[in-house]
Each structure stands twice: as structure tokens, then as C-alpha cells.
Amino acid sequence: MMQTFLNTGLITAQATHAAEPVPLAVTVMFSLLLLGLIAALALEEQLHAKKSVIAGCFAFVSLFAADALDLLPIGSVTNVFGEVVELPVYIPAIDWNVIAIILGASLFVDVTSRSGLFTWIAIRLTKISAGDPRRLLFYYGVLTVLFSAVLNNVTAMIIVGSLTGVSLNKLGRRDKLLGFLLVEGLLTNIGGLLTLISSVPNIIVGTAADISFIRFFLVTSPFVVIATTITLMMGARLFAIHSLVDEEERQEAARLVADFDENDGIESPFFFWFGAIMMVLFILTIATTSVLPYISELGMGYVAMAFGLIVLIRYKAVADEFYKALDWDLLGFFMALFIVIDVMEHAHVLDLIGRGIVPIIELGATMGTGLMLVVSAVASSVTDNIPLAAMLAKILSGLGTSSDSSLWWAVIFGANLGGNITPIGSASTLVAVTIIHRYKLPLSFAGFVKKALPYAAIQIFLAVVYVLLFLG
Amino acid sequence: MTNVDQFESVFKSATKISFAYQDIEIRKVLLVTDLEEQPAQQLSDQVRSFLTVLAADDSVNWRTVQGDEFQTVKELLDLVEKENPDLICAYRHLHSQAWRWPYSLGEELDVLTQITSSPVLILPHPKAQPLDEILKGTGSVMAITNHLTGDHRLVNFAVRFTEERGTLSLTHIEDEKVFKSYIEVISKIPSITTETAEEEILKQLLKEPHDYIRSCSDTLREEGLALKVQEIVSLGHHISDLTRLVEEHQVDLLVLHAKDEDQAAMHGLAYSLAVELRRIPLLML
Numbered sequence: 001m002m003q004t005f006l007n008t009g010l011i012t013a014q015a016t017h018a019a020e021p022v023p024l025a026v027t028v029m030f031s032l033l034l035l036g037l038i039a040a041l042a043l044e045e046q047l048h049a050k051k052s053v054i055a056g057c058f059a060f061v062s063l064f065a066a067d068a069l070d071l072l073p074i075g076s077v078t079n080v081f082g083e084v085v086e087l088p089v090y091i092p093a094i095d096w097n098v099i100a101i102i103l104g105a106s107l108f109v110d111v112t113s114r115s116g117l118f119t120w121i122a123i124r125l126t127k128i129s130a131g132d133p134r135r136l137l138f139y140y141g142v143l144t145v146l147f148s149a150v151l152n153n154v155t156a157m158i159i160v161g162s163l164t165g166v167s168l169n170k171l172g173r174r175d176k177l178l179g180f181l182l183v184e185g186l187l188t189n190i191g192g193l194l195t196l197i198s199s200v201p202n203i204i205v206g207t208a209a210d211i212s213f214i215r216f217f218l219v220t221s222p223f224v225v226i227a228t229t230i231t232l233m234m235g236a237r238l239f240a241i242h243s244l245v246d247e248e249e250r251q252e253a254a255r256l257v258a259d260f261d262e263n264d265g266i267e268s269p270f271f272f273w274f275g276a277i278m279m280v281l282f283i284l285t286i287a288t289t290s291v292l293p294y295i296s297e298l299g300m301g302y303v304a305m306a307f308g309l310i311v312l313i314r315y316k317a318v319a320d321e322f323y324k325a326l327d328w329d330l331l332g333f334f335m336a337l338f339i340v341i342d343v344m345e346h347a348h349v350l351d352l353i354g355r356g357i358v359p360i361i362e363l364g365a366t367m368g369t370g371l372m373l374v375v376s377a378v379a380s381s382v383t384d385n386i387p388l389a390a391m392l393a394k395i396l397s398g399l400g401t402s403s404d405s406s407l408w409w410a411v412i413f414g415a416n417l418g419g420n421i422t423p424i425g426s427a428s429t430l431v432a433v434t435i436i437h438r439y440k441l442p443l444s445f446a447g448f449v450k451k452a453l454p455y456a457a458i459q460i461f462l463a464v465v466y467v468l469l470f471l472g
Numbered sequence: 473m474t475n476v477d478q479f480e481s482v483f484k485s486a487t488k489i490s491f492a493y494q495d496i497e498i499r500k501v502l503l504v505t506d507l508e509e510q511p512a513q514q515l516s517d518q519v520r521s522f523l524t525v526l527a528a529d530d531s532v533n534w535r536t537v538q539g540d541e542f543q544t545v546k547e548l549l550d551l552v553e554k555e556n557p558d559l560i561c562a563y564r565h566l567h568s569q570a571w572r573w574p575y576s577l578g579e580e581l582d583v584l585t586q587i588t589s590s591p592v593l594i595l596p597h598p599k600a601q602p603l604d605e606i607l608k609g610t611g612s613v614m615a616i617t618n619h620l621t622g623d624h625r626l627v628n629f630a631v632r633f634t635e636e637r638g639t640l641s642l643t644h645i646e647d648e649k650v651f652k653s654y655i656e657v658i659s660k661i662p663s664i665t666t667e668t669a670e671e672e673i674l675k676q677l678l679k680e681p682h683d684y685i686r687s688c689s690d691t692l693r694e695e696g697l698a699l700k701v702q703e704i705v706s707l708g709h710h711i712s713d714l715t716r717l718v719e720e721h722q723v724d725l726l727v728l729h730a731k732d733e734d735q736a737a738m739h740g741l742a743y744s745l746a747v748e749l750r751r752i753p754l755l756m757l
Contacts, residue, residue: 123486258490434476435476
């Protein structure tokens with residue numbers, strides 16, 4: 001009976017990577033596994049399980065099932081030196097360039113943050129604002145976007161969010177904390193659009209589409225400027241964050257922020273300047289990786305790892321402390337996710353989803369791209385945007401989408417901005433909510449959606465218009 | 473640094489409490505004695521020559537209470553309430569011979585230091601030692617507390633009583649016994665590295681008063697006050713270390729709190745010191 005069921009329909013491989021036909025029932029079974037993974041990731045908090053464990057379990061089951069059904073290309077592989085080597089099937093399934101970028105950049109940011117550079121910038125900006133709430137919102141907002149762009153969304157939210165809590169408490173403006181943190185959370189996902197390495201979906205989709213760092217920046221930066229300005233203006237209006245009008249209040253606020261000592265966190269002036277110079281060099285090198293001789297062949301992963309190692313020399317005796325501080329959950333999650341996606345590819349699940357996407361694409365350059373962006377945004381609002389980006393990148397690659405197609409941008413914009421619809425849509429909005437709850441401010445899931453939806457709707461609308469007008 | 477707590481700690485640490493200078497106004501001084509007219513007047517002259525920082529100001533009104541003006545604590549309190557002075561000067565064991573035994577301040581001062589809102593300058597007992605040898609001006613003033621950071625009032629009073637070009641020692645002694653007891657508890661918690669905790673907690677405990685004293689020094693300089701600010705911040709045993717420091721720095725006047733919100737000071741550091749340090753004047757706030 002099982003054999004009969006399995007033989008009820010065979011799907012023929014559409015993409016070049018899968019030559020062997022797979023029974024539809026098998027594809028459906030693996031589709032359910034993928035849906036299970038997405039659902040489990042959406043319910044991460046309720047399950048009290050880390051992402052890496054969830055994805056690891058699904059990777060383990062998927063691999064076993066795929067091997068049992070003879071879907072995997074088990075056997076030796078030929079490496080770049082032309083040597084035939086035996087590798088476990090799940091090793092080449094992982095995109096090691098993405099892992100290297102995340103690992104190296106995390107290490108680099110973690111070590112550089114010890115120099116006091118980021119806290120110095122944040123405190124200097126606080127002092128320049130003279131404690132005026134509206135000015136502070138705009139400064140912190142811009143800082144969030146820039147930190148999200150050069151560091152990553154989560155680190156940006158952690159730095160700016162924690163400073164916001166401390167400074168608003170100091171200024172006696174705790175009533176504005178919710179508005180500040182929410183706007184900053186929303187801006188992390190806008191800042192995450194600024195560069196190729198600002199967010200993981202960018203890295204995954206950008207790498208798959210072969211988009212260079214410079215091109216990515218030139219395409220997204222005008223949108224980021226517009227969306228940031230609109231979000232900040234809306235935030236100031238909807239959360240009633242106004243400038244101080246009373247001279248006495250202004251003087252008191254200026255006195256309070258003057259108590260901040262931006263040099264407090266600087267352990268050594270040498271390392272501070274070293275950190276600053278390395279940060280500039282890191283951005284420049286990442287930006288020019290594709291044109292640098294030799295470096296272009298080694299890729300951005302190599303650059304990130306090299307910079308991580310260079311700054312680590314400062315703490316060579318206690319390097320293990322930084323290894324411990326790395327987000328192994330995130331790295332484990334990515335590795336497991338890549339394995340699951342690879343299995344899904346062999347089980348033709350991606351082909352199946354691709355067939356669902358084809359009608360969207362066939363709607364044309366305008367409707368198709370616009371709908372793809374909205375669908376990506378909605379999908380990434382209810383689950384992690386990383387598997388979504390990984391899956392769509394694989395599908396678009398499989399469909400032979402050209403590098404200059406606006407569909408890639410639709411996925412990038414959608415996957416990033418979708419994180420602003422719900423608190424679970426992106427890791428950085430989750431951090432914002434965590435800080436909000438840390439300060440005992442009430443904000444439920446529905447409460448977040450109610451407050452964030454007007455911003456997200458406008459941002460997504462703007463993105464659709466932008467992609468269609470300028471990238472179509 | 474990877475989490476909210478770590479960055480929050482960095483920002484909290486960067487939030488310094490700056491010293492807020494305020495000129496302390498003293499218009500009326502009440503000298504309480506249990507002496508007759510002539511010795512009371514003599515003591516009044518000695519106190520005025522000791523407090524040149526006040527005597528130089530002609531607007532200060534000095535009033536000397538003689539022994540026959542009060543007999544009981546109640547009468548003294550009524551007198552203080554009626555006079556409403558900005559500063560009370562007195563010595564231990566008024567109307568008593570108990571000054572010979574160093575076990576208390578005497579019932580009047582025990583009550584007075586707790587009830588009145590005016591600062592009380594406790595002088596050594598005139599019969600215990602010649603005051604001429606002790607009351608030689610306030611060129612060296614020491615303010616002490618176990619929590620100096622943010623204690624603007626204590627510092628402002630100490631500044632007010634320090635002579636021009638004098639030395640103001642701002643002292644913060646972190647109680648070693650209390651610190652060790654917490655480290656002992658931490659050493660029993662597996663998730664906290666004891667060595668790191670001990671090192672980091674002590675560093676932060678001493679850093680805060682250090683930063684505050686630096687702010688005091690900067691502010692006083694900006695205000696144009698010609699004082700030398702000396703920083704004394706360390707871990708130690710309150711009574712023994714403070715007694716040693718007072719001797720080492722040849723302190724002319726010690727400024728400390730007599731009361732706090734929990735009324736703990738009088739039963740803790742301040743009272744013990746007041747009883748122990750009988751040879752120098754104490755300004756109890």
C-alpha cells in the first residue's frame with residue numbers, strides 16, 4: 001500500500017541540481033517536515049528551546065529520512081584540488097562562506113566592542129543631544145540604523161537599547177521608553193537593509209544573487225534614508241516625543257546628560273584607536289572584496305575571519321573568553337538550517353514551492369515583484385526570516401533568476417521589513433521587546449502588532465514602490 | 473560584550489554623579505556650655521579663633537549658653553528650638569563627670585545630635601585637655617563616610633569649614649569585613665567566578681568614590697576655591713583605619729553624618745568614631 005501511495009505521482013526535477021524523480025508523497029512528507037520546522041521556530045519561546053536545537057532535530061530527522069529513501073547523493077566528492085575525498089553528505093550542504101562571515105564578523109564586533117568605541121560614540125551622541133527627547137530619538141534612531149548596517153541588527157539593538165534605558169531613566173523620561181525602544185527595534189530592520197553584511201538574509205540572498213557590497217549599498221541606501229526619516233517622524237508624533245520648550249527643563253536635561261563620561265569604558269586609548277581604525281578598514285575591505293586581487297577569490301568570509309583574528313591578537317591570552325561569548329546557537333542554527341534546506345532540495349520540496357511561486361513571478365515585473373515582496377514580508381513576520389531567505393534564494397537560483405532581477409530585491413526588502421510586523425519577525429525586534437519587558441513595561445504580542453503595524457505597512461508600501469520604480 | 477546586561481553595565485558605569493557645590497550659609501552659632509559666665513566667654517573666644525572660617529564673617533551671630541540656662545535634656549532642646557541656630561557647638565558630658573570615661577557622648581549630645589536638624593560641632597571636653605592645643609584652626613579637614621558618592625551635603629559642609637589654602641581630605645573606607653562576607657557567599661555559588669567577582673566588585677566599589685572625589689576637586693577649582701583636595705579611598709576596617717588616618721593627616725576637624733534615614737549612623741560608624749576620637753573636634757551633620 002505504501003508503495004502504491006508513493007507511486008501515485010512522480011514529480012520530475014525542474015531544476016538542474018536534481019536529476020532523479022521523487023514521488024510526490026515523499027515530497028509532501030518532507031514539505032510537512034519543513035512546515036514543522038517553520039512552526040517550531042515561530043513557537044521557539046513557547047517550546048523553551050534554542051533555535052539550534054530545534055533546527056538540529058529537524059536536520060537529524062530529515063537527513064535520516066532522506067537517506068532511508070535514497071534521496072541523498074551519498075558518496076565521494078571532488079574537491080577544489082581535483083582530489084576525490086570522502087565527506088559526510090551534510091558537510092557540503094552547509095554554505096561555509098555565510099558561516100565564515102557570521103563567525104568572523106561576530107568575533108570582530110565582540111572584540112572591538114571591548115575597545116569602548118561603540119559606547120563612546122553612543123554616549124557622545126547622547127551628550128550632543130543635550131538630553132532633549134526629540135533630538136535624542138532622532139540621534140538614537142540614526143545610530144541604530146548605522147550600527148545595524150556596520151555591526152548587525154541584534155548588536156545594534158543591544159547597544160542602543162541598553163543606552164536608551166539608562167539615559168531615559170537618568171533624564172526621568174521613563175514614560176517615553178516604550179516609544180524609543182519600539183522605534184529603535186523597527187529601525188534595526190531598516191538599517192539591516194543598508195549593506196550586504198547588515199543582516200543574514202542579505203548575506204544569503206546577496207551571495208546567491210552574486211550582488212556586490214557596493215551595488216547592494218547603492219541600491220538600498222536611498223530607501224534606508226527615506227524609511228528612517230519617515231519612521232522617526234511617525235515615532236515622534238505617535239509616541240508624543242517632543243522637544244523641551246522650557247529653558248529650565250533644557251538646562252536640567254543638559255546637566256543630567258553631562259554626567260555621562262564617554263571615556264569610562266575605554267580601557268586603553270591605544271586599543272580604542274586601534275578598534276576605530278580596524279572598524280574603518282573592515283568596512284572598506286568588505287566593501288571592496290569583490291575587486292581586491294586575491295581577496296576576491298577568498299571571499300567575504302575570509303575577510304571577516306581575518307579581521308576577527310587580527311583584533312583578537314589584543315586579547316590573545318584570553319581568546320577563549322571570546323570564543324565562549326560567540327553566539328553558537330545562531331551558528332548551530334545556520335548549519336542545521338542549511339542541511340535541512342539541502343535535504344528539501346533533494347526531496348524536491350523547493351521545486352514544489354517554486355511551482356507555487358512561479359504564478360507570482362508570471363504576474364509580470366510589476367505585480368509579480370510587488371507580490372513577492374509582500375508575500376516575503378508577511379511570511380517573515382510569522383517565522384524566522386533566515387529560513388525564508390535561504391529557501392527563496394535557493395528557489396530563485398534554481399529557477400535561473402538573473403542577477404539583475406528585481407525579484408532578489410523583493411525578497412531582500414520583504415524578508416527584512418517583514419520583521420517589523422510582529423515581535424517574532426526578527427531577532428532584533430525580539431531583543432527590543434526583551435528590553436521593554438526588562439523595564440517592566442507592558443507590551444503583549446498583539447500590543448506590539450497594533451503599535452508596529454502602521455510603521456511596517458508604510459515601510460512595506462514604500463519598499464514596493466521603490467523596488468518597482470527604481471529596480472524593476 | 474554580547475548581551476543587554478553587559479552594555480547596560482557599561483552605560484551605568486559611565487553615568488557619574490557630579491558634585492553639586494552649594495555655599496553653606498551659617499548666620500547663627502549657638503555655643504552650649506555648662507560653665508559659668510567667665511569660663512564660658514573664654515571658651516567662646518577659643519571657639520571663634522578655631523572657626524576663623526566663620527569668625528571672619530561679621531554677619532554671623534554668636535550666642536553662648538551658660539550652665540545655669542539649662543539643667544535637663546528637655547530644657548536644652550527647648551533652648552535650641554527657640555534659638556534655631558545654623559550650627560551648635562558643644563562638648564561631651566554636659567553637667568556630668570562622665571567625660572572621664574570614654575563610653576558615650578553624654579545624654580544631652582546623644583539626644584541632640586539625633587533630634588536637631590542643625591549640625592553639631594562636638595568639641596573635646598575643656599577639662600579633659602587644654603583646648604588651646606587642639607583648637608588651632610581648620611587647615612586640615614577630613615570628611616568621612618562609608619558612602620561618599622553623591623553626598624554633596626557632607627562635602628559642602630567640609631568645604632565650608634576648611635580654611636583658605638587648607639587641605640580637604642575626602643575619605644571613603646569600604647568596609648572590608650562586609651566585603652569579605654559577600655565574597656565568601658559568592659565563593660559558594662558555582663555560576664560566579666570568585667576571583668573575577670572579587671576583583672571586579674572591589675574595582676567598581678572604589679572607582680565610584682574616586683570619580684566623585686575627582687568631580688569635587690574639579691568643581692571646587694571651577695568655583696575658585698583655593699583648597700587642596702586629597703583623596704583617600706580604600707578597603708579597610710572603619711574604626712581602626714579612620715583613627716590611623718586622622719592621626720597621619722593631622723586632622724583639625726572631622727566631618728561626618730550623625731544620622732541617616734535608618735538611624736544607623738549613630739549606632740554604627742559615627743557613634744563609634746565620636747566616642748573613639750575624643751581629641752579632635754567633630755562636626756556631626
